[in-house]
Amino acid sequence: MPLTQPIALNTHLSVLVVDDIAITRLQICSIVQKLGFKTLQASGGAEALRLFEAEQPDIVLLDLLMPEIDGFAVTRAIKATEGERWTPVVVLSGLDGEAHLLKALQAQADDFLHKPISAEILGHKLNNLARVLNLQRQHSALLTRSRAITENSFDGILVVDPHQRIQGINFRGELLFHAEREQLIGRPLSELLPKLQLNGAAEAGLHSQVLLAKGLDGSELPVEVGVTFFYQDDEPYLLATVRDISERERVDQLKQQFIATLSHELRTPLTSIIGALKMLHGTQAAQFNATSTQLIEMADRNAGRLLKMVNELLDINRSAAGSLQLDLQWHSLGELLAEAQSAHAGYAAQHQVKIQLALAPEISNTQILTDHHRLMQILGNLISNACKFSPKQGTVTVRAQIHDEQLHLAVEDQGNGIPIDFQPRLFTPFSQAESGDARIRGGSGLGLAITKQLIEAMEGQIHYRTSELGTCFELAFPQGALQCKP
Known part of the structure; x- marks a missing residue:
């Protein structure tokens, strides 16, 4: 019977074949190689664990019945050390009955095959596992990229659950709130951003607010908070980006002070110039010819326009500073x-x-x-x-x-x-x-x-x-x- 066609990406995957019977091990390796996988071989449990630690294979084909360390113990050891990286373990057995296979699954084996091995069934199982592993690699790459972007973001990023408690925070967020991640996870969002308005925010979509953030040490910091929502398991989660605007506010204050100073310094001489021009035009007009009179009128108009612009600058400045006074x-x-x-x-x-x-x-x-x-x-x-x-x-x-x-x-x-x-x-x-x-x-x-x-x-x-x-x-x-x- 022909072997299942190999997946193109199989060449990037390695399979550790573990069996204490050499001829069986070689036969399985031959099938695996024809499917496009790289192979590693181990003749016993101890050697299998050494190779697993050193080579980090993608899939393990493991005989259950071996001397010294059997397949059950090897499976438990692999699953205890694989961490976030999933390594599927397919156990092989020539025994009748299902009790030993159930025991293997309880030891966290992922699948099983009966001996003698069917090349067609083995091919399908390995190709299916290869598809899952390739998807896992893509997911892991996206997750790594997302974490890199999040952790290196200039803004603090908070993930908040439907109960308004913090479920995730990046490194910048730790700096903004003067606390380590472990201290912040699980805390109410209102403790860090007490004046953040969320009423109707889910319907409004992305929006931002300027307010004071409160660190765990009691410090306060002016921030701009962008808020949006996403759904997980049909529950609304909040994603908040927190940007430190203290430097921006400092620069704005300096700019307002500069504009106010400049405007006041300009307005005084301009008022004097306009007054002098009006006196020339009003009381001594007879001493000037038509050209001189036109020049005085033009200077008066332009000085008036300039004074109007200075006053507008002052109004803009006062409004930005919140010091605009109204006489109602x-x-x-x-x-x-x-x-x-x-x-x-x-x-x-x-x-x-x-x-x-x-x-x-x-x-x-x-x-x-x-x-x-x-x-x-x-x-x-x-x-x-x-x-x-x-x-x-x-x-x-x-x-x-x-x-x-x-x-x-x-x-x-x-x-x-x-x-x-x-x-x-x-x-x-x-x-x-x-x-x-x-x-x-x-x-x-x-x-x-x-x-x-x-x-x-x-x-x-x-x-x-x-x-x-x-x-x-x-x-x-x-x-x-x-x-x-x-």
Whole structure:
């Protein structure tokens, strides 16, 4: 009967053949070699154990009945020393009955064959074992690679079971929490990351939070935690990556200090320059010819633009530092919107655009709790943007209505819409959409970033919708910020 066709990867596998009868051992080795395996031979139990330790064979074919150390003892010894690497042991026996085979299986043998050996059956068994071993090698390689990535990661990595207890942690995690792995396994996640929010996290998918991590020694460290979930045995496990951001926060603080210092140092001379230019233009205009007057006006405009940019930098800096102060008072909403329209009428005229108010009837007797200066700044940013990007003879519409006791303000233009590739960066400081007339339209790229930070400081929200027919920015103010005048 022909032998089973060898598996191509069999040439990488070795088989230890153990039998005290030489002719039987040689016959088995011949079959094994024809199947593509390498072979090792041992004539007894003691020699088999020496070869196993020295050569680490992949499979063992083991006769049960041998003098001195029998196959049962050899099987137990191999299984006691194989560790994580599984080495299948196939026992061979010529005895009748099944009691000795059951005893071998109890000694942790993996399979058995009756003597005389059938080459076809042996071939199938070895090829099946080869498939399993090759899969095991692939799995082991993936596991080794995964462990290498995990252990050498710059971030701490935590695996947390469905009961919110730590089941795994890498080397970086040990350093972050100032404890060894054995001390951390089994501890509640809340002990290390007490302010981590997990409500609805499984449905939200991957997300990150900035908070303080607490080491076992009582130390605290600012970290950014990325959280995601995976399922094992239909149970949700949490995977948390913990990144030390203490250096990033230190650099951010230095940057904020630098910007604040620089902005203050720039603002003082700029204010003096603007004052001097206005005095020249206002009181001594008759002494200058037309060209000089134009130069003074140009210098005044550009100094004003520069001062506006310095003030925007300060606002961005204060917001990032959490030191943005609001002066909240009750104001007539209708009067505020009329003031914003009037303040930007000249700017709209420069762009040949009209600003119109579309106010719901209830707006006329509604008051809003807000910071007057900051709300004017928000509306100014949105209205000026809408004017810049509207076509000539276009209309910028400021809408206001109250829905579910919440104020909704909207500024709409009739421009070409916001490019799709720019939309993810819309509220990022210093971002501007690329276009041929970007330099003509001007701007620092700070307006929308400041607007978003200001409205959020007021506990409101900003949204937008855009198309080729125009863009609309909508502000939603919190409930409780409105009251009706009697």
